[in-house]
Amino acid sequence: MSTARDRFTYLDANASEPIRPQALAAMMDAAEAVGNPASVHRAGRAARALLETAREDLATIFGVQAENCIFTSGGTEANVLAITGQGQGRRIMVGATEHDAVRQAAPGQAIPVTADGVVDRAALERLLAVPGAAPALVCVMLANNETGVISPVREIADLCHAHGALLHVDAVQAAGRIGFDMAGLGADSIALSGHKFGGPKGAGALLLAGERFRALTPLLAGGGQEQGRRGGTPALPAIAGMAAAARAALAGQSVQAARLGVLRDRIERAATPLGAVVCGATAPRLANTTCLLLPGRRAQTQLIALDMAGYGVSAGSACSSGKVARSHVLDAMGLGEGAGCAIRVSLPWSVTEADVDGFIAAYAAMVARLPARPGVVA
């Protein structure tokens, strides 16, 4: 029997995309730049030029002014900076299926989602209209990390603005996978993470819509870098890699999405006759993501069985201990006990047809061997 020792297929792109060769090349170049972007000498200027080129590239792709692109250490920092930097003293509400990076930064009442995982616009409108208790800042994600469900952010933005609230969008999973820009979303700020679209881990960005957010309260004041909004020497190699990855991801985005969608659908067509339910299947979704719920089989056991067979997928959101926690996303979608029985398959940009066919065979073998236990919960 072939085991994980022989071969491993990575199908966990929403945790981290494999690095793109263009990103790696840009990183290596930037790593050789000796200077600090803040230095006045020739080496400093060279480093600064690399940094500002990366900034202009990202800003152009997402339709913001270069000066409104703040580099951070990643998606979590970008989200937390948006929330704590803009939300000082304001009432904040976040979607029920948001990532922990957002939920932990803004505890309180969650905006419910419908059964297909989309933000419940009627409920949001009611919350926005409560006199004296309406939020001043709303945070929703463009695409969900566990289900791939895409929220109608434009409509949500219009609702928020009609009630005088700002909208922050966590676009960490969407960036590089669907095309969008600030004006199209109608958002006031957007968080990005480089390694979710094929850049290195360790760089992200907060994009701001306009002038009124220039006075953002920094999380780290430090030496006043990033126009006083994020102290600390920027991680230039990671930032250059992120910008190169964004260019590469967006260049072939629609062709890639179509290709991934075909492969994702192939998995779903094979899994559903085996008893799997696709979470959020009726909503618009990212082409690379499927969340397969297998009633009566703990997600934890499924992950281990698939890993032993050489396939890397995930479930819920992995906490630092590595245990598989029950998914708050699927809980919010009203899946009840089933929330502990779903795995996420997220196809990376580099996936092949053979990878997908191999996964389908491994999944079928796992379903055949794992006994379904009624009432099993995580």
Added chain:
Amino acid sequence: MRILVAMSGGVDSSVVAARLVDEGHEVIGATLQLYDSRESTKKGACCAGRDIHDARRVADRLGIPHYVIDAERRFHDSVIGTFADAYAAGETPVPCVACNQGVKFTDLLGMARELGVDAMATGHYVRRVEGPDGPEMHRPVDAGRDQSWFLFATTRDQLDFLRFPLGDMPDKAAVRAEAERFGLSVAAKPDSQDLCFVTDGSYAGLVEKLRPDVTGAGEIVDQSGHVVGQHEGVTRYTVGQSKRLGNAAMRDGARQMVVGIQPASRRVVIGPRAQAVTRTLMLRDMNWLVSPPGPDGLRCAVQIRAREAARPATIWQAGNGGARVELDEGAVPAPGQACVLYDGSRVLGGGFIRRPDSEEKGVSDA
């Protein structure tokens, strides 16, 4: 063989994993997360988090896959909850038996079977011996680390699937030497405490938090119900105990001990040892690792406390999966504790000591 090793992050189970890898088996490590380490971090101790980290580092070193299994809710309900409930019912429970039998040998072992591995190994100090009628459980070579008493509830089916590679180790020093030889970072790690989930050293405090209904001071009474002293809480007492009795420790020239606990009235009943001694024990939830005895009963040795010698006795089956034990010489059994049956080093089975009803003991439970 493909073997799943239950790795706690301690030196014992780490050596088990290293030995099995060394013997050429395909080893998979698994660590149970029994409680949220972030909660204990706040209190300054990060036991579970540190142990899981250690287990992963050992697995990395050995080049084996390792998984963290979430058992928090099951552990809370099946071990901590029943532990507190037993104290609230006037018993002295053995949570390690509930944990071994539930979270480890039912849930984790069940998962190992589902994953199609051939066996599950643990770092317990007990020997599994292939006998003429299948696998037998025996006391380990190192009597000082004997865990057979805590494993009496292991079923024959579970024993068939389990392996205990440390049962033959002469002493802990030898285990640590093996850890050194394999280059394991945990070689010098201190041994874990008895009750892993009691982080602040006070099981009584934990029980009182979970069951506030039995919390608080109460009376120490004699067997006629006369108040002879005060106590700080019934959860701090066990039948057979002679400490914490204050001025009531000696009465009429006779040393006193706890002979009963009445949580509902928060009373601790004391009496002279002679009156606390009994020869008959009623057991519940029996697990038999041999065929249950017929009408003549079974001669064996029974151990009624974790650290105590076994004593000669005869055992008969009783109703509802229970048993009746007649000791050759009287003893002071504590309800809730295990009574484990041995033939020499071999474990024959065991059950939990039942609380005698009021008529048997002549003590009313108000």
